[in-house]
Amino acid sequence: MEHITAGEIGRLTGSIVRQVADFAPWLRKRGFRAGVPETLTALAALTELNLASIDEVCSAFRSIYARTPAEWGIFPTLFEQYFGIREARLEEKRRLQPEDLMGGTGSGENAERPPLEITQGILAGYHPNDGERFALRADGQVLKDVVKLTQLAVRTMDAPRGRKWQSRGREKIDLRQTIRSALRQSGEPFELKMRQRSPDKPRIVLVMDISGSMKPYAPFITSLAWSFTRVRARTQIFLFSTRLLRVTSLIARKGLSGIPYSDLPGLRGGTRIGDALAQLLHRYSSLLQRHTCVIIISDGFDAGHPEQMHVSMRDLADRVGRIVWINPLLGEPGYEPTSVGMSIALPYIDAFVDVHDVTTWKKAVHSGVLRAAP
Amino acid sequence: MNEQVRRLQEELHRSHYVAEEGLATVVHLAQRLARPLLLEGPAGVGKTALAKALAAVRSVNLVRLQCYEGLDASQALYDWDYPKQLLTARTAFTDGAVKQEALYSEAFLIERPLLRALRERPAPVLLIDEVDRADEEFEALLLEFLSEFQITIPEMGTFRASEPPIVILTSNRTRDLSDALRRRCLYFWVDYPTFEQEAAIISLHVPQIAPNLVKQIVFSVRRLRKLSLLKPPGLAESIDFAQALTELGAQELNEEVIRHTLGCLLKTQEDMDLLKERGFDLLWNT
Numbered sequence: 001m002e003h004i005t006a007g008e009i010g011r012l013t014g015s016i017v018r019q020v021a022d023f024a025p026w027l028r029k030r031g032f033r034a035g036v037p038e039t040l041t042a043l044a045a046l047t048e049l050n051l052a053s054i055d056e057v058c059s060a061f062r063s064i065y066a067r068t069p070a071e072w073g074i075f076p077t078l079f080e081q082y083f084g085i086r087e088a089r090l091e092e093k094r095r096l097q098p099e100d101l102m103g104g105t106g107s108g109e110n111a112e113r114p115p116l117e118i119t120q121g122i123l124a125g126y127h128p129n130d131g132e133r134f135a136l137r138a139d140g141q142v143l144k145d146v147v148k149l150t151q152l153a154v155r156t157m158d159a160p161r162g163r164k165w166q167s168r169g170r171e172k173i174d175l176r177q178t179i180r181s182a183l184r185q186s187g188e189p190f191e192l193k194m195r196q197r198s199p200d201k202p203r204i205v206l207v208m209d210i211s212g213s214m215k216p217y218a219p220f221i222t223s224l225a226w227s228f229t230r231v232r233a234r235t236q237i238f239l240f241s242t243r244l245l246r247v248t249s250l251i252a253r254k255g256l257s258g259i260p261y262s263d264l265p266g267l268r269g270g271t272r273i274g275d276a277l278a279q280l281l282h283r284y285s286s287l288l289q290r291h292t293c294v295i296i297i298s299d300g301f302d303a304g305h306p307e308q309m310h311v312s313m314r315d316l317a318d319r320v321g322r323i324v325w326i327n328p329l330l331g332e333p334g335y336e337p338t339s340v341g342m343s344i345a346l347p348y349i350d351a352f353v354d355v356h357d358v359t360t361w362k363k364a365v366h367s368g369v370l371r372a373a374p
Numbered sequence: 375m376n377e378q379v380r381r382l383q384e385e386l387h388r389s390h391y392v393a394e395e396g397l398a399t400v401v402h403l404a405q406r407l408a409r410p411l412l413l414e415g416p417a418g419v420g421k422t423a424l425a426k427a428l429a430a431v432r433s434v435n436l437v438r439l440q441c442y443e444g445l446d447a448s449q450a451l452y453d454w455d456y457p458k459q460l461l462t463a464r465t466a467f468t469d470g471a472v473k474q475e476a477l478y479s480e481a482f483l484i485e486r487p488l489l490r491a492l493r494e495r496p497a498p499v500l501l502i503d504e505v506d507r508a509d510e511e512f513e514a515l516l517l518e519f520l521s522e523f524q525i526t527i528p529e530m531g532t533f534r535a536s537e538p539p540i541v542i543l544t545s546n547r548t549r550d551l552s553d554a555l556r557r558r559c560l561y562f563w564v565d566y567p568t569f570e571q572e573a574a575i576i577s578l579h580v581p582q583i584a585p586n587l588v589k590q591i592v593f594s595v596r597r598l599r600k601l602s603l604l605k606p607p608g609l610a611e612s613i614d615f616a617q618a619l620t621e622l623g624a625q626e627l628n629e630e631v632i633r634h635t636l637g638c639l640l641k642t643q644e645d646m647d648l649l650k651e652r653g654f655d656l657l658w659n660t
Binding site (some may be wrong): 041048053060064088176249287 | 402403414549552603639
């Protein structure tokens with residue numbers, strides 16, 4: 001546990017205790033959420049370990065300080081850097097990759113490098129700011145309004161049936177509620193309680209384009225994503241430029257203060273919507289169900305191969321209940337969705353809307369954009 | 375290697391579980407520091423099997439809580455025996471002595487897996503399987519249990535384990551788990567095994583198989599994992615495949631054998647179509 005006795009700590013030298021105590025603040029500067037409880041656990045672990053075996057200590061500390069696959073991958077390099085046992089192994093640095101690429105290929109031996117693709121002869125889309133990356137920061141002014149509107153939007157969504165729902169066409173007595181009620185009346189079941197439809201939370205997958213061309217809309221879109229984590233819905237949030245990165249916990253935790261560059265490892269400039277959606281389909285297929293509503297926020301400038309975009313959109317549309325595409329450019333005068341990416345995606349989209357501020361989001365919500373067609 | 379860790383590794387091996395040194399170390403620490411152990415990794419790499427093997431090593435019961443959407447306290451912690459309560463209340467009312475607090479006592483309490491794990495002696499291994507499938511609310515419900523090994527029942531008070539169970543949580547990462555849950559656990563990323571480890575595991579589970587065929591199986595399964603499959607084969611699939619080949623008396627991989635046994639490795643039509651496109655010889659040609 002997080003308690004360590006004087007006897008146990010007495011077996012460790014002052015130097016070791018100091019080094020371990022300083023390790024947590026050092027890790028915090030590198031994005032780890034390590035605190036005093038972790039230090040105490042690490043010291044307690046040292047009393048159980050063979051200190052001569054540094055690999056054993058590294059294994060144990062890794063389990064104590066690392067909390068995610070990304071942290072799990074980078075920890076040995078950091079451990080070696082801090083304790084200075086040997087020179088950092090360069091091959092370990094490859095482990096600092098987006099978490100979706102870590103899944104199942106954590107060891108260096110198994111790591112599958114992304115295929116090198118060269119596309120020639122197709123001008124898929126172009127924007128002057130393509131390639132630039134930016135940190136996400138929510139607009140505090142609009143958050144309150146956005147949350148209210150998002151609550152309304154989620155309430156209008158079709159939620160899957162809950163576990164208590166009986167679909168046999170007749171009402172069922174809810175024995176538990178009936179008896180609970182009867183106990184309040186000296187055990188006399190005056191009132192029969194019937195099972196009620198208890199809808200599950202709606203499932204939403206939000207996929208946000210953070211390529212340079214989307215920069216002007218980033219504060220509002222971050223606010224919108226943050227608002228989805230505050231309403232009654234099962235929401236997962238992904239970012240993409242050329243790769244896909246799940247950021248649900250980051251957005252939920254840091255939506256207001258903003259997400260710095262260092263928290264978005266592996267994302268590079270440019271936009272490959274088709275590739276990102278393919279990663280979503282393969283890595284996170286369990287999120288994509290009949291009741292899932294996928295919301296893609298992008299201007300549709302796709303620099304990937306059109307065939308990939310076509311295949312990904314087709315497969316996504318087959319898999320999920322509804323695809324909503326939010327394109328902030330749609331409100332610009334004279335804009336036509338004629339870019340290659342956008343025109344490929346359009347046939348598979350259930351709703352295509354302009355949302356770039358509170359007013360347009362309100363308009364979209366009132367038009368029932370998240371509600372499936374009857 | 376620490377002597378105790380090495381001994382644990384050997385005991386796990388005798389229970390048909392091959393644990394690498396890092397995993398054996400963290401399992402040893404989880405026992406010694408009384409901390410829950412969170413295992414994450416791809417499906418089919420042996421996360422659940424570790425809990426079963428550990429229960430066998432310690433010669434204790436395995437209490438399993440399978441998580442799913444909508445799981446709540448009445449299925450995970452405890453429930454009340456309502457029909458019995460009703461009957462007792464009616465009898466008491468007839469006798470003119472209704473004592474409502476008596477209805478919320480041990481006699482009417484139904485243990486669910488978490489409460490059972492706290493009260494059982496000797497302390498069992500508690501497996502909270504696929505915790506990512508449960509709701510966020512259920513995670514919050516687990517926090518008291520994971521940090522203090524106790525459960526509070528409002529009508530009765532707090533139950534605390536005098537001897538905490540060994541708790542193993544598994545997750546396939548269908549969603550992110552909360553920081554609060556992660557903080558309370560030791561963490562281990564269970565990856566696909568190395569070539570040698572996988573060969574050793576298959577030989578352990580299917581002892582009658584020829585070493586040459588084991589190498590071919592491991593080679594082909596690792597090739598499949600590198601393809602962009604919807605459901606890459608895990609260790610369980612490798613073992614199934616090896617058992618199927620043994621049943622059929624196959625001496626080596628060839629197209630006919632693969633056609634008959636492909637269902638052991640691939641579990642979706644899309645994956646099968648992809649392999650047919652690439653050609654079955656991908657599995658045995660170097």
